[in-house]
Amino acid sequence: MEFLTQDKLTLIGAGGMIGSNMVQTAIMMGLTPNICAYDPYAPALEGMAEEMFHSGFDRINLTFTDNIEAALKDAVYVVSSGGAARKAGMTREDLLRGNAEIAAQLGRDLRRYGKKVRFVVIVFNPADITGLVTLLYSGLEPSRLCTLAALDSTRLQTALAQYFGIPRDRVQNARTYGGHGEQMAVFASTARIDGNPLSTLIGTPALPEEQWKELQQKVIQGGKRIIDLRGRSSFQSPAYLSVEMIRAAMGGEPFRWPAGVYVNRDGFDHIMMAMETDIDRNGVTYRVPQGTPAEMEALRDSYLHLSRLRDEVIRMGIIPPVPQWARVNPYLA
C-alpha cells in the first residue's frame, strides 16, 4: 500500500462512533502510516485500537492516547469529532455551550501543542460554530481549518436521485451553502439532472413546486431520519466525508463537496459557513456561490442565523466580542 504522506494524522474523539469509523477509513484509504487516536475516555479508545489491531492492518503505526499534548505533538493533520452528543433533557443551548467550550479548549490545545499542524477538520455540532471557536483560539490561518458541511449536499443529491429514479451520479453539482438543516440555503441553480438544470425543472410537471418543497424538507430532516431509522445519529457518512477532506489536504483526490470555511467579506462578517471550496496541500480556499436573487437571499438568511448563534456564544462568554478577535487570532482581524 502506498501512503499519501508520512505526516502524523491525529483523530480526536476516536473512541466514539464517528471517530472509530474515521480511524478505520483513514487506514483503509492509505493516507499515512502514522495515525494517532485520541479520546478523553480511555476505555472506548483502547477498545477501538484493539479492533484495528485485530483487523490485521499492515505497516500502520497506530498509536492511541488520552493525553492531548501527546496527541497533538508533531501532528500535521487533525480531524475532531470530539464533541458531546445531545442527551435526554439537554436543551439546544446546553449542547451549544458544551460543544463551544470543548471547541475553545481544542483551539487552545492546538495553539499550545500543535506546532506543526497544517490542516484541521472539525466535525462536531454545530460545526459552523465549533469550527469558528476552534479557529479563533488556535491562532491558525483561516485557510488551515474547515468544517464538515457536505452532508446537506449529498442528501440533496440522494433525494433528487430518488425522486427522479436515477443513479446518484446522474445528479450533478447538488449544492447547499451557508448553515445546516433548517438554515441551509439550497442552490437549485447549480444542480443538473441528467445534464438539465434543476431550476428549469422546478415548477414543471417533472418536479412540481410542492414536491420540490417536500424534497427540500426531506433533506433538512435527513439527519433526524437516520436517527429514526437506525436508532443512532449518522456516523458512517460524517466519518467518511471528513476523512475525504483530510485526504484532499494531504494532496490526494480533490474533495467534491462544499466545506465550511471562515468568511469575512462580501457582506459576510466574521463567520464560518459552507461555501464552494477547494482543499489542497495549501489549505482551503473558497468562492461565494452565485445564485438567483432568491438563493442569495436564502444564503443571507442563513448567514444571519449563524451570526445570531455566534453572538449567543459571545454572550455566554466563551469567545470575546468580534472587535477583540484580532488580539486572540490576528488572522481574524
Place this chain on the structure above:
Amino acid sequence: MEFLTQDKLTLIGAGGMIGSNMVQTAIMMGLTPNICAYDPYAPALEGMAEEMFHSGFDRINLTFTDNIEAALKDAVYVVSSGGAARKAGMTREDLLRGNAEIAAQLGRDLRRYGKKVRFVVIVFNPADITGLVTLLYSGLEPSRLCTLAALDSTRLQTALAQYFGIPRDRVQNARTYGGHGEQMAVFASTARIDGNPLSTLIGTPALPEEQWKELQQKVIQGGKRIIDLRGRSSFQSPAYLSVEMIRAAMGGEPFRWPAGVYVNRDGFDHIMMAMETDIDRNGVTYRVPQGTPAEMEALRDSYLHLSRLRDEVIRMGIIPPVPQWARVNPYLA
C-alpha cells in the same frame, strides 16, 4: 476506481453493526459496483443505505431489500453477519439454537434462490456451527463456503506484539486453529518473533511459561475485553476481515489468516473448523496444520468440542444425524 469484478455481492445482516461496516468496507475496497444489502429489519437497513448514499460514493450500484429472494437472486458472493446477538437472560443454548435455526434457513434460501452463488462467508456466532449448518442445507460444495476464524490469530499477533513491545508486523504467522476462544488451539510452533520461532522463546526469560499462559488467556478473552472496553461486541474487525476473505475469493489480494472450513479427513469427521487455508477464485482449500504433539492434541480437543456442539444441534433437530447428511448435501457424504 477499478473494481475487482462486476459480480453481485450480497451482504446479509447489513442493518447491524458488523453488516453496515461490511457495506462501507466493501465499497471502499472497490470489490464490485453491484452490492446488495439485506436485512430482515427494514428501518435499520434503510438507515445504513442512506448513510452510504450520503457518503457520496460514486459509480456504486447499492441496492437494499428485506426480501431474501431478491437479495440472493444473481448473487455470486455472499457474506452473512445476520445472526442474533446474545441478549440478557439468554443462555448459551438459546443463542446456539437461535443462530443454528437462522443458519438452516439461510442454507435453504441459498439453495432455493442463490443459483449463481460461488462463495459464501459466514460470520455469525458460533461460526463453526452456523457455517456448517448453512453449508449442509445450501447444497454447496465445501470449497464454496468458509467462516471467519481469523480473530483469534490476529489477537494472538496483537498480544505478542504488545508483550514484546514491537510493531505487529514483526510478529509473523501467529496462528490458532480449530475452534474459538476457550476452544482454540494455539500453535506456538508456527509463529516467529522478529524471525525467531516463538516456541524457542517460551519458557525462557524472554517469555516465561506463566506469562505465555497469561498471554493466551488474554487472546481467549479478546472478544469479551472489547465488550468491556467499548460497551458493545467487536464489529469493525470482524467486518473488515470477512470482506478481506471475499476479496480473496474474487481473485484479489490473498487472505493471510486461517479460515473455518469443512473438514472430513485425517481423523476430523464432518466438522467445520479453522485450518490453514487458501482462498482464491476457485474457493477455499486447506491444509491440516502440523504442530508439536501438544499442539496436535489441543487441535484434537478443539475438534472434539466442536463435535459436541454439532451433536447438540443434531439433538435439537435442526440438522439430521451425520449418516443422513449425504441426502441433504451429497458433497458432505
